[in-house]
Amino acid sequence: MEHSTVVESAQHLTHHVTTQGAALGIIALLPLVGSFLAFVIGKKNRDSAGWIATLAAALSFGCVLNYFFALPEGGAFEHRVFEWFSAGNISVDFLFRFDQLTAVMCLVVTGIGSLIHLYSIGYMAEDESRHRFFCYLNLFLFSMLLLVLGGNLLVLFVGWEGVGLCSYLLIGFWFKNLSFAAAGKKAFIVNRIGDAGFLLAIFLILLNFGTIDFVELGQRIGGASTELYTLIALCLFVGATGKSAQIPLFVWLPDAMAGPTPVSALIHAATMVTAGVYLLARMHYLFVLAPLAMVVVCTVALLTSLVAALIALVQNDIKKVLAYSTVSQLGFMFLAAGAGAYWVAVFHLVTHAFFKACLFLGSGSVIHACHHEQDMREMGGLGKIMPWTAATYWISTLAIAGIAPFAGYYSKHHIITALQTSGESNSLMLAYGECFATVATVVAVLTAFYMTRSACMTFLGSYRGHSHPHESPKTMVLPLVVLAFLAFVGGYLLEHQLSLAGYLHSVLPVHAHGESEGFLASLLHSWPGFLGVGLALLLYTKLTVVPAKLYGLVPPVSKLLADKFYFDEIYDFLIVKPLYLFSFGLWKGADQAVIDGSVNGTAAVVDMTGEVVRVTETGQLRHYGLFMFAAGVFITIFYLIL
């Protein structure tokens, strides 16, 4: 596409009817109030906290539904809460905007958020400080809503940092376990690196375009050099890699599984980690102008999804498998974004939120049942004991595997199609499109394989553990069922009935909407899923000795996979150790010798002077009074002479 037409289309996309004055703030405010109340009232009565928080989330969901139905086609609501600050000719408002993209995100956040709140009531029922947990969870919901409702980059950034904080608080929720606390810290620090990039991007945008409002930015963009666009886009992408766990900043997400499982479901699968995808979709008009950046996005995303899928193959911790699967699926979303199919990215975001939340909640249910045992080798045969959990888990597994009528198929199919046709909109992709699509297909097979593996190890066979598993309470089963239902039909509904592509048409570019295909064709198209699932079923139910043999076949490779490609060790060697040495030098050399020395020296000088001057300090009020008066007179005379 020609440069100028791209600009025009971007301007066209962001120019729509806005309705002022809707009280959008209430959506975000409800969880904030709920967070406060959950803590204050929950302190007195622990059991009430969960219900308060759930109620707040559900009410917020109701508000979102209200605005969703009221939203006119191609229109948006705006809520200018107050003028935040203004400096020179730049003025930033505390602005909420509710357009189609925000609507989808809000529905996902509050809808799935409400379900997970409900689930947490059962999951956290025995925890001592569950009021704190629900306080944080609602606070997270508030921050996330701030993020998606924000009408400019700065409000978005506040939400961005807020979700980071909540993520930190919730990963380290059981802070008495030091390694959990360390995991929280790791997530926070790694995110900082990404946030630095994001901040840089905001500064660059403010510097070059004089506004950070999404709509105004869309109108003013254009005219600058491609290098600038690329730079800004890459900075934004650095931010996105931090939050959305892409190479090189993905290392925090697997560790983040230290938090309670509902947290993993809500924050580290369904909502927060997709903030990066949301950011890219929001700023799509900028990325469209930077083709090189899009190639970078694609490459990083592909690498991430491949590496994460490979690691997931050999994990034995059920939550670790899901964590790496999340990283891999996030990579898929970025693939779609990089290919220019932003609506597909959002599509996959939504379907992924359905099935991954369901998977995490299912794993949580299993962990809950097995008394906090997370190793899949200690499970097995749970399908008979917990039929609801098993059924929902299997449905979601099929969904993530990309088997035809399930949700995952539609979004994945669109991603691969988009990759194949990405050359049409981005000449740089022309050469790589097919190649990317092929690798993505391989990753899809791997995904189907390792997810089926985890399901088999957990639910099939006979029980290998030592505790007495039981089905989870109703508050936990209900969200599972709802989510499984969504994972089953959500994709079909969004593809055919509700037509997400058409809905997002006014805010995101939708190219070449493919022709509707028949059911048989779609079954045919989901061959990677069938391949993966079938292979895994074969290996883990019939030929159970083969995996171990395969594992021992090429020791270096399997060790490489088991040790997660040594990412943590490489970072430790390349970054942490030198930094530590440098800091140590600073501490000994600069701080202790120079700064402490000068401080102590000053103190010594003051001490000696004080010894001399203390003669005048008689402790008598009247002497001080006389000195004061004399000094006053002196100053008066001094000024008169001058």
Next chain:
Amino acid sequence: MQIAILVAKAFIIQQVILGLASFCTWVERKGSALIQDRIGANRAGVYWNPKNPLLKIFTPIVKVFGVLGVVNTLLNDAIKALLKEDFVPEGTSTFMHALGPFMAVLPVFLAYCVIPMAPDFEVAGYTIRMQIASLNTGVLFILAMGSIAVYGVVLAGWTGNNKFSLLGALRASAQMISYELAMGIAFATLILSYGTLDLYEIIEVQKSGWGINPLYYPTGILSFIILFIVGMAETKRGPFDMPESESELVAGYFTEYSGMKFLLFWLGEFAEIALFAIILTIFFFGGWHIPFVELPEGVWWAALVGHGVLMTKVVFFCVLQIVIRWTLPRFRYDHLMNLGWKGLLPLSLFNLMITAAIVLWGMNLS
């Protein structure tokens, strides 16, 4: 000429004060007897039988006054007090001891400076206002004098060199300071609703309706109740006479006073009663205005009638205060403090806010 008028006004107003105080003294003596079912003073003057024919004419009047106790309370008691030994306790300075009663009377008399006693009238081309000083801070001035009145009590208690006096003085000053707050806020309420600090103007505003009338002035009744209670507490009388409670403290802060100095405290107290009666009359009962009757302006007889009306109302309130004093039992001290700080102060603040809201909505009376 101006100075002459001023001197004349001062003289007349002083006579009014003394007259009111004497009247109150008499009511206190004879009225209390009536309330307590006693006979009271009725001897002095009854047996008066002068030889002089000129004086003989007054005999029936004196006899009537004697039976009523007027001669006893106003003449004989005064002479007795004058003739008594002036006793100064050991270990205090005579000057300070004398300063006490002086300071008890002075602020009260000064407060009368800003009080208008009659409507304006014209004599020989001069418009005369029966008010010694027409300050633009009239009400505040009364408040200021009220705050100075504490010194008389404190000095008296201190120079008594006696634990009873000191205790009485401490009680009295704490009581006066506590109730001054509620009084100040009640005054502020009134100032707000009348929109002026000048007492003369306040009276003139009430030509069309009295301040106690709720239709005319919605928060008037509450203000009146607060100010009435505060007034009785400020004069340290009625149920609020802990500072001089004879069963505990002999006579409180003026235990060590005798003769004329004692009488000065007495005078100050009654002048204060009358002062509060006047304040209540001026703020709530229309001063010299008679309902539905309008006196002509600037005529001397109208001024005289107005003064008479004012005095009638004032006398009513004086008597009312004395009746209450002899009717109600004494408070306990903590009850008194609770009433002041937890009852009247919040109530007056509440009243002030209501009034402020009313004034804000454009119901200023003037």
Next chain:
Amino acid sequence: METIVFYLLAASIVFTGVAVVAMRNPIHSALALVCNLIGVAAIFASLQAHFLATVQVIVYAGAIMVLVIFVIMLLNIKEEKPARERFLLLGGVVLAGFAFFVALSFVFLHQFQVTPELTDEITGSVANIGRVLFTKYVFPFEAASLLIMAAIVGSIMIAKTKRREVS
């Protein structure tokens, strides 16, 4: 007339001021200060600041000094022994004060050049002060209320006796 009143007031103020400093008995000092403050109130009144004059009487004479006298009575403070080095201190004060006086006289007589006159544009009546206080100076006014609040709490905390432990 005005001049006579001023000089009378000034004389009484200086006299009572000296009395505050010179009286051995603190209660005499306090009473002298009361007279002094009432004199200052009169000075305010002569400067057309009627509101301030009244407030001066209410606040200073009626509240602050009553408190002071209260404390003197409560603590039963007797006459003090004069400071040993008082003449030295007096000398210091006189010296500094003289320098101060000369310096400020220099200001009054030379900086102003002509004798400044008193104007009568706006008087400090209650209405005027109130208007200014609640419009231009409303923030200081509110801050003052906070200050007084803090002072109340602070003084109660400092002066209250520690509650005895119930055994």
Next chain:
Amino acid sequence: MVSVNHYLILSLLMFSIGVTGFVIRKNAIVVFMCVELMLNAVNIAFVAFARMHGNLDGEIAVFMVMVVAAAEAAVGLAIIIALFRNAKSVDTDDAAELRL
């Protein structure tokens, strides 16, 4: 004719008296009263200047000084009482314990 200078000189005299008292007296309460003297001296100057300039800023300043003086009286006297409770006197000489 009374001019501003008259008031200023009066203020100066009063201030000097206050300072003298502050320096030569030992009794904490008298010292406190001398501070009040100084404050009032300044107040006179303020009012005189306000009158000279024909606006009310000076008078507002005096008002604020009074507020501060009232707060000071409350806290100052509380401190004196606390001092008396500890040292059994209000002599400023006895409050020099921090001096080693």
